[in-house]
Amino acid sequence: MNKMTRELRRSVRSVCALVLALSASWSLTGCDEDAANSPFEEERLKTYIEYLENDTKGEYSEWLKLLETSEFYGMLAARGDYTFLACKNETMQAFYADKGVSGIDGLEKDYVDLLVKTHTVMSKYQSFSFNQGPLSDTTMNGNFLTVKFGQDGLNGLVINGESKVVERDVECSNGFLHTLDRPIEPIGDGIYNTLRAQGEYTILTEAMEKTGLADTLELLTNDNGVRVVYTVFAEKDEVFKAKGIADFTALVAELGAGDDYESPKNKLHSFVRHHIFSGKRYSSALETDILLTVGNTMVKLLKNQEGYFINSKVDDFGLDITEGANSLDLFSLDLQSKNGVVHDMKDVLFEEDIQPITVQDNITDVPELFGKRTSGNDQDVIYTKDIARWRSKGYDQFVYMYQGGNDQLNCYTATAGWFEFETRPILKGKYEITSNFGAGWAVIGCTLEVWVDGVRTDNLIYPGTRNGLIGTYVFEENGPHVIKFKSVSGGRLNVDKITFKPVK
Structure with missing residues (x-):
């Protein structure tokens, strides 16, 4: 986009801003003038675009050209909640040199748009809310930026492992601005x-x-x-x-x-x-x-x-x-x-034999199950979410989670109600599998069949059981396994933990 086009867009925006200002003035007719002129009236925060345009030192003029060339200039001048990452002129000149161009006009339009999207996060973050790892919201192009803390804490923030935050927490009306020592290279490859x-x-x-x-x-x-x-x-x-x-x-x-x-x-x-x-x-x-x-x-x-x-x-x-x-x-x-x-890696990762270890899965650690509750009224209710499925069948049946000192899953079932879940990956080997059916006071209230990877075991779990043996199994392959508990008599089905213990 040439200079004339950028100036035209800026002029159009200025006219729009004037119209909005006049409209606001007319709408205030009849208001209390003393209140309007109060010394306690706060100065209006500038938008991201206004802040860059009113930079008296002119340090962001190249970055402003980048925004004007992109298709997002108008959007970033309006209301919103964003985190803006920007670079000053000296940084941009070094960036142009690396790209082998003399200025913004030497960059492809699609690449300019990608740069702007990469430097705009769809939620606003002050630096104190940054955590090590990815931000909880994405940039405009759908990717997550990652944050690392250097030895200087907030004064050593690094974005995506390449760009250091050199100035931070400039508040705008539509977000917060942080300045980088180099642009973030957009993610385009696998x-x-x-x-x-x-x-x-x-x-x-x-x-x-x-x-x-x-x-x-x-x-x-x-x-x-x-x-x-x-x-x-x-x-x-x-x-x-x-x-x-x-x-x-x-x-x-x-x-x-x-x-x-x-x-x-x-x-x-x-x-x-x-x-x-x-x-x-x-x-x-x-x-x-x-x-x-x-x-x-x-x-x-x-x-x-x-x-x-x-x-x-x-x-x-x-x-x-x-x-x-x-x-x-x-x-x-x-x-x-x-x-x-x-x-x-600091060392070469060769494949080696790993000896089986005891693995315990706590069903109540599955976040997808928290707060889930279903009622039957003679209807089948099935919940599916990657790791767990259940059916609570019959009148007034429900599934819910206790939390606190006695975390467990409770499933009141009629005959044929069931619960199954997928374990974490287990090393191949021979294991004794046991289940803890209740924490604290709880014991199981129904008779259960147990299925492992779609095959019914020989063991039944009877009412009153707190810890039950599922059986001894040899797994020939590494990977997760599916455990299913099926009620053959109505009653309370508690599920707490499943333990895989290696045996010889």
Whole structure:
């Protein structure tokens, strides 16, 4: 957009503002003039656009040109609740030089729009409300910005791992303005191309290319049109080289992989899949847990005060970190892409055998179940939400959650009422499965059949039981499992915890 067009748009906006001001003046006819001229009358806050236009030092003139060139100038001059991120002229000149252009007119219009959307968050945040990790609302282009705190706290805020907040908390009538030391590069690529563009992951990205998994890591939707997102644990070249792996060929030799790289049975293919997890897990959501990769292998993640560790030698979720534990780099987390997020490793993540551990699922920790209540009146009521389903069948039946000291799920069932849920991923192995049916005073009030992965067990759970044995099972594959309790007599069905204990 040329200079004349920008000036025309600004003039039109000024005329509109004058009309609005006159309208406001007319509407006040007959009001108390003394009140209108009161010394306590507050000065009206400027909009984001007005603030930039009235900048007496002219430090934001280039950023203002960016906004005027975009299709969002009028919107950002109106009412709203936004967080605005902007850059001063000196920063913009350096940005133009990096892009090989002399000014805003050298940038493509679509790219300008993308820049503006990337620097506008759809809710207003003062800096004190920032938390480590992603903001709770997205930018105008639907992506989350991530926040990291440096050693100086609020004076060391970094957005998306690349742009430092150098001035903050300028209040406008339609949001808050924070100034950055460099523009945030818009997210336009999937994970593979994002890593490749960094130039520091050449060994890993070549492995992705040769195995065919690079294409997978660029997908935005699956064959059914459903959006897909991933989390990748990645090693920079320097991490591989510290292990004596100088290039892609050396990695293949280290793994003992054949040349059929695209075969799922190939060791290189398995190595790459061992780094990929379904779902987007920002650093703020990483907790001590067992994670299932897309290759159906398991990674044991331990979080403590010193950081994040991945170590197959940790026997439990305590603080026993053995020498040589892999770890995530706390200061290189949350590299964003269009279809996921990347976390850096300080060590090479090889696939290793992980010994089964005791896993306990607390049903009442499932947030989707909180506050859910259904009543039957001889109707079937089925609730489905990824992790849990139930049917409360018959007169005056309901499902609800106790909270506080005695958290549990209560389901009053007639015959054939049932409840099922999906566990977290479980390592393959042999387990004794038990269930705790009530916390505190509660015991089960009906007779239950128990089903594991769609197969009915031989054990019945009888009224009055608090802790019941479901059975001993051998799981041949890593992954989650489905537990179902089905009532064969009416009564109260309490569900609290399910425990998987490894046995020999």
